[in-house]
Amino acid sequence: MKSIYKFSTQKAKKVVSNNKKTIDAFYNKHLRYNVDPMTIILKTHLRVESYLDRILFLLLPKPKKILEKTFTLKVDFIESLNVLPGEAIIKKIRTLNTIRNKFAHNLNKKLTTKDINSLLDDWEHDKKSKNLNQLKFAATNIVSYLQAVQTICGLFPFVWTCTSHKKVFAKDKGYVSPKKRNPSQIKEIVQIMKNLKM
Numbered sequence: 001m002k003s004i005y006k007f008s009t010q011k012a013k014k015v016v017s018n019n020k021k022t023i024d025a026f027y028n029k030h031l032r033y034n035v036d037p038m039t040i041i042l043k044t045h046l047r048v049e050s051y052l053d054r055i056l057f058l059l060l061p062k063p064k065k066i067l068e069k070t071f072t073l074k075v076d077f078i079e080s081l082n083v084l085p086g087e088a089i090i091k092k093i094r095t096l097n098t099i100r101n102k103f104a105h106n107l108n109k110k111l112t113t114k115d116i117n118s119l120l121d122d123w124e125h126d127k128k129s130k131n132l133n134q135l136k137f138a139a140t141n142i143v144s145y146l147q148a149v150q151t152i153c154g155l156f157p158f159v160w161t162c163t164s165h166k167k168v169f170a171k172d173k174g175y176v177s178p179k180k181r182n183p184s185q186i187k188e189i190v191q192i193m194k195n196l197k198m
Helices: 002-031 037-059 071-081 088-105 113-120 131-155 157-164 166-170 184-196
Strands: none
Touching: 002 037, 002 131, 037 071, 037 088, 037 131, 071 088, 088 113, 088 131, 113 131
């Protein structure tokens, strides 16, 4: 068991270290020099949907029918599965979708400070920076968060499921609460997940 865990930890560290490169590439290619808020919203929305699809693909035995649904239904499904820790990220994803829909159905739509603030919400950010920079900050954070969740789901799907569904597993008489039992094999994973909570 120990050698399997060691391999998984090494694999996890490698994959997580690659996440920064992926986020940097997304930022540099789609956000850094982009001055059009509509394009930033649309590209971020596409990336978010891609991560939602990947998470659903990793966690569901037969994800095909869900992956064919609308963005809103995918978010509803992810929320009902309690896959994303905390409600704040779901709120931000829904807000991103609302803003995207406003742009998609109205070519004259302008991004407002209220729109950006609703994406930033409780994240600490430079309030003196321009709206465009704040939008890029919010987009990068949402995408980074989902990429981290997708990575953990891919590496440790069972542990992720157990942790995100504590209440369900607590009803199982064979389940032992992590508070009573904190095995060294999942200690690092639990810490990563705690850091993800908003």
